[in-house]
Amino acid sequence: LSREVVLAAAAAQAQECGLDSVSSRTLAARLGVTPMALYRHVRDMDEIVAALVDDLLVTVGLPDPALDWRDWLERAAWSLRDLFAEYPEALGLFSRQPVTTGAARARVEAAVGVLGQSGFTGGDAIRAYAVVHTYTIGFCSLEAGRRRAPAPSESNKAPEDLGRSIRDFVTEEQFRFGLCALVAGLEPETANH
Amino acid sequence: LSREVVLAAAAAQAQECGLDSVSSRTLAARLGVTPMALYRHVRDMDEIVAALVDDLLVTVGLPDPALDWRDWLERAAWSLRDLFAEYPEALGLFSRQPVTTGAARARVEAAVGVLGQSGFTGGDAIRAYAVVHTYTIGFCSLEAGRRRAPAPSESNKAPEDLGRSIRDFVTEEQFRFGLCALVAGLEPETANH
DNA sequence: ACCTGAACACCGTTCAAGT
């Protein structure tokens, strides 16, 4: 039993039964040990989930650095959305702790490189990437809620039209719309206000 | 025991010990009944949380409809952030289910009214509001993670600078920056692409 | 050093039974 074995078991578990099924008890059962045996090799469950999400960030990859900075940001956002579309439960990690693992930092570094070539300072590039990242996290959170519960908890009859609109506006087209508006509002000059 | 009494107990519990402390068991204990007694008056726990969040949305209110549409959107975002700054646990609700309660619909209706006066169609106004709403949800999620865990789970030494940057960029100033970029990218004409 | 056993302090919810 080692950290590597625990993480491998966690990855297998996530792929088979979803990220939410990764718990101290399922992992222990899978490895044939007590839940407590894990705590000698990892600090807590969120450390395991963070390592898993980091691997997923690596696999979704990053856009071609030769792209125009606006295109690059948009494609980076779509790749992030791909991850959360497959593992919506990963979103919870970002609300529980800052995610500053290797692949997360690599994304920001890549943004600094690409935007730097278009006149963004390092800080401005991080700010710009952060906005896109933030928007994507928000969209995927709302999208996750809609996937899990297509019908609203409160069943309103008459003003169903607006309620329906609110639900139906979390679409791929709306993600694209918001992303374009966002990137349109960013400028190398705007950034250093 | 009635729905109203249950919701009142939930509101009191949330105010005293936080929204996360609102559970079937704490509420039951507070009301002197079994957890199961609640289920005769509400469908599940998320219905209670949704009702609580709806009340909070009412209390944070909405900006002056006479404002310029860009100012109105920005202020609406700030009011939403106020709510999540006080009750970050409310964010989970939006990832679990669509929130289309009364106050949520009222926000969208108000946006339709204000943006409608500046040439937005109903659909375009909803789209525009949704983008701002989405960004705010994302920002507050990231902010909540930073409040709960100031230090990263993985303790990297050398590239601490970038990790630190990532954490430090979730600030009020960054929220303002992203919000301005977003609203700058929205146009009545842009909306109907 | 590494793992176990038992426990602590919790969750939401179902289902049959009581009054």
Add this chain to the structure above:
DNA sequence: ACCTGAACACCGTTCAAGT
């Protein structure tokens, strides 16, 4: 009709004990 009791199927984690 409304509530109870007991149970099911879970969580993460601490702490003392074992080998």
